[in-house]
Amino acid sequence: xxxxxxxxxxxxxxxxxxxxxxxxxxxxxxxxxxxxxxxxxxxxxxxxxxxxxxxxxxxxxxxxxxxxxxxxxxxxxxxxxxxxxxxxxxxxxxxxxxxxxxxxxxxxxxxxxxxxxxxxxxxxxxxxxxxxxxxxxxxxxxxxxxxxxxxxxxxxxxxxxxxxxxxxxxxxxxxxxxxxxxxxxxxxxxxxxxxxxxxxxxxxxxxxxxxxxxxxxxxxxxxxxxxxxxxxxxxxxxxxxxxxxxxxxxxxxxxxxxxxxxxxxxxxxxxxxxxxxxxxxxxxxxxxxxxxxxxxxxxxxxxxxxxxxxxxxxxxxxxxxxxxxxxxxxxxxxxxxxxxxxxxxxxxxxxx
Numbered sequence: 364x365x366x367x368x369x370x371x372x373x374x375x376x377x378x379x380x381x382x383x384x385x386x387x388x389x390x391x392x393x394x395x396x397x398x399x400x401x402x403x404x405x406x407x408x409x410x411x412x413x414x415x416x417x418x419x420x421x422x423x424x425x426x427x428x429x430x431x432x433x434x435x436x437x438x439x440x441x442x443x444x445x446x447x448x449x450x451x452x453x454x455x456x457x458x459x460x461x462x463x464x465x466x467x468x469x470x471x472x473x474x475x476x477x478x479x480x481x482x483x484x485x486x487x488x489x490x491x492x493x494x495x496x497x498x499x500x501x502x503x504x505x506x507x508x509x510x511x512x513x514x515x516x517x518x519x520x521x522x523x524x525x526x527x528x529x530x531x532x533x534x535x536x537x538x539x540x541x542x543x544x545x546x547x548x549x550x551x552x553x554x555x556x557x558x559x560x561x562x563x564x565x566x567x568x569x570x571x572x573x574x575x576x577x578x579x580x581x582x583x584x585x586x587x588x589x590x591x592x593x594x595x596x597x598x599x600x601x602x603x604x605x606x607x608x609x610x611x612x613x614x615x616x617x618x619x620x621x622x623x624x625x626x627x628x629x630x631x632x633x634x635x636x637x638x639x640x641x642x643x644x645x646x647x648x649x650x651x652x653x654x655x656x657x658x659x660x661x662x663x664x665x666x667x668x669x670x671x672x673x674x675x676x677x678x679x680x681x682x683x684x685x686x687x688x689x690x691x692x693x694x695x696x697x698x699x700x701x702x703x704x705x706x707x708x709x710x711x712x713x714x715x
Contacts, residue, residue, distance in 0.1 A: 400424035401706060402463040405500060407453060407493055410435045411688035412443025414466050414508065416672065417698025419444075421706050427460045429453055434684040435691070442676045453492045458499070464705070465505040467493045468693050494528045503564070504705055505529070507557040508693045511540045514555055525557065534559030535567045543670075544621045545573035546700045549588040550668045552624045554693065556701055564712055571704040585636055586618040588667050593637055595661035598682060601629040605657070611647040615640060625665045627690030629683050632660045665689045670696040 406415050406428040415425040428448045430436055436450040469489040490507075497505055513522045522538075529536045536559040543552040558568040576582050615634035616622055623633045634641075638657035641649040651657060662685040666674035669689055677685045
C-alpha cells in the first residue's frame, strides 16, 4: 500500500497525549498497561477507524479491516492502527480471516436522511457481502452500525431482509436505535445497531442503558468538548458562501447544547456556536439575523464532536477528505459502549 502522493504532518507523543485528554477525557489518551484483548475482530467497511477504536477501547483487537476508500485507509493507518486495514472493494475479497467478532458499518447513502434516499440504490445491498463474510467466518458474535433511516417504513423491507439473513446464518439478532449524546458525545446522532450472538449460545444481546442524560450525569455539550478549539486555524474549515441549501434549515446550536449530526460533506457541516444566529424566514429558508461572523465547524471540531480520542491525528490527506472520513465514521465511544456490553455478555457465557 503506497501513500506517496500524500503528505503526513508529524507531532510528538506528548502533544498528542495533551490534546487527547482535552478533546475526549473519557477515552484513554496514552497507552496504559491493560489486560490483553479478550476477543479478536474482523472489521468491514471500516472507514477511518471509528468502529475499530471503539472495539479496542472495549477490549477487542481488530486483526484485519477493509474499506474501499484509499484516503480513508490512509487516515485509518494514522488514527486507528498500523498494518490492519486493506484497501479495496469487498467484492474482490474471497477469503476472510477467522475472528471472534465481525464488525461492519456498510454504506448508507441510499436510506440516509442526508443521502439519496432511494431504497433501490445498489449501495443499499452491500450488507449481502457482510452476510457472506458472516457465513464464512462464523464468529461468536457480530455488530452492525448504520443510519436510523433504515428503520423508516419506506426502508422496512431492507432492514427485515438483513435481520432474516443474519438469523438464517445462525444468529440470535436484536436491533436498537441509539443516540450518541446518551453515551457521552456532545452531538445529536441517532444510529441503528444490529447485534447478533451465535444461536448455539442461547443468548440474546441486551443493549447498554444510556450513560448520560440523567440528573447525576448530564449530557455533554459543545462547551465541554470544543470550547478550546474555537479559534480554528485558517484552512481547517470550508469558507465557501452559505448557499440556499445550507440555509434551508437551522444549522447553528448554542454552546450549551449538543451539535447537529456531523456530516461527511464539508460544505454541509454545522455552524460554529460563535456564528451569528439564524432566524426562520419561511419554509426551508433561514437567514442570519444581522451581518457578522459566521463559519462552519473545523475538521478538528468535527473529530472531537465525533469522540475521536486524537483529532490531531487527522492532519493527513486533504482537508476535504478529512471531513468526509470523520463524518462517515461511527463515533468511537458509541461503538465502544455497544462492544463493551457485548464483551461482558460473551465473557459471562464463558463462565457458564
